[in-house]
Amino acid sequence: MKTEKVLTKQEKQSEMNGLKEQKRSLGSFVNKRKDDSTECAFDDEKVMTATDDPRMVSRYPSFSHHNSLTESAASELKMVCRPSELQTVSYSNQRDSDYDLASLAFTESDDGTTDSSDDSYASPDRTTESRRRHRRKKKERSTIDDIDIDSYTNAKPTKQCEVGKYMAAREMTPFQERMNALTVLPGTYYVIMFFLSDSWSSKSFIEAYAHKIIDDTEFDYSQCISWSWLPHLHALPPLPPLAAAIGVLCHAPFSIIYHWRYAHRLPPGLARTTHWSRRMDQAMIHFQCACFAYCTSGRLDYFLVNALFNMDCIYRQFLQEVRPRRNQIRIAISIAALSIPLLVRGEVFLFLKLAFLFAVGGWLFGQYPIGGWSHSAFHIAMLFVPPILMTSALDLSSSQSQLEVATHCAILAENSLVL
DSSP states (O other): OHHHHHHHHHHHHHHHHHHHHHHHHHHHHHHTOSSOOEEOOOSSOOOEEOSOOHHHHHHOHHHHHHHHHHHHHHHHHHHHSOGGGSOOOOOOOOOHHHHHHHHHHEEEOTTSOEEETTTTTSOHHHHHHHHHHHHHHHHHHHHHHHHHHHHHHSOOOOHHHHHHHHHHTTOOOHHHHHHHHHTTHHHHHHHHHHHHTTTTSOHHHHHHHHTTOSOOTTOOGGGBOOBTTBTTOOBOOOHHHHHHHHHHHHHHHHHHHIIIIITTTSOTTHHHHTSHHHHHHHHHHHHHHHHHHHHHHOOHHHHHHHHHHHHHHHHHHTSSSOOHHHHHHHHHHHHHHHHHHHHHTTOHHHHHHHHHHHHHHHHHHHHOTTGGGHHHHHHHHHTTHHHHHHHHHTTSHHHHHHHHHHHHHHHHHHHHHHO
C-alpha cells in the first residue's frame, strides 16, 4: 500500500510539472507577440496591458482614459498633418483566444494584484530569473511605447503641420472673409472707370497735340471708336496701363470666390490651403505681377522674362506639397521685379510710394496685427497700387503713339459735335 501511495504522489508531481511546462510555453508564446505590449510585475505588482482588450479596459479605467486622450490628440493632428507622416501605434485585432492564453500565464487576484501562475510552483531562483527577463522586455517595450505615444501627443511639427499652424493663425469669421471679398471690388471698379471715363486722356495732352495737327488726311479713322453707349472712349487705350487693368480684372474674380464662398466653409489647414479656389487666388497674383511688370517697363522682353518666372511660380502653386514660406518669397520677388523699372527710369519718388504701400501690405499680411481684419486692411492698402502704376504708364514711350491716336479721335469727335 505504501508503494502505491508513493507512485500516486510521483504521478501527481509529474502531472503538476507537465501542467507548469504547458503554462510556461503558453506564457512565452504570448510574450513573443509583437503587437502585445504588456507590463508584468511579480510579488504583488500590478499588471497593466496596453492592448484594446475590453476586459483590460474594464479592469483598468486609467488606460481607457489614456487611450481616449491619445485618440483625441491624433484627431487634432490629422487636421493639420497628413496621416502618412505620423508614426502611429498599430495594434492588430487580437482574438479572444489570444487573451485567454495570456490569462493562463498570468492570473489576477480579487484585490487587484497579479500573481504569476509559474511562481506558485517555481523555485526562488527561477522566479528571480523570470523577473529579470520580464524587466528587460518591459524596458524595451516601454521605450517603443513612449516613442509611439509621443508621436500622437507631442508630435514635432513637420512641413505639413507648419501649414496647419500657418492657416490656424489666420482664422477669420465668415463676416470678415466676406469683407475680404468686398474690399477687392473698389480696385476693379477703378480700373474699369479709368478707361471708360476717359481719365487716361488729359486735357493738357489734347491741347498740346491739337497744335501739332497740320493735315489729318493720312490719319486712319478705323482706329477710332464711336459707340453711343461709350461716349468717352474714342480709341483703345495704350497697352501698358491696359495690361495693369487686365491683371487686376483677372485676379479679382478668383479672390472674391475664395473669400466669399470657400474660405469660411473649409476647415483650416490642408483642406483649405490645397483647395482650388485658394490656389487660383495665389496663382492669379503672379499673373497680375507679370502684367504690372509690363505696365512699369513698357518693354516686351522684360515682360516675357517676368512672365516665365511667374509661370513657374504658378506651377509650384499647384504642387501637392504646400510651402507657404516659399510662396511668400516668390511673391516678394515678383513685386521687386515689377518695381525695378521705376528706378531705371529715375522715378525714385514713385518707387518710394510703391515701396511704402508694399511694406505696409506685407506687414499686414505677414503679421496680422489686427487679427481677422488684417487681410481686409491689406486689400485696402493694395487698392492704391494700380492707380499709381497706370498713371505713370501713360508717360512711357510705348504709350505715346496710342495716346496720339486717341487724342486725334477725341478731337474729331468734338469737332463733329460742334458741326
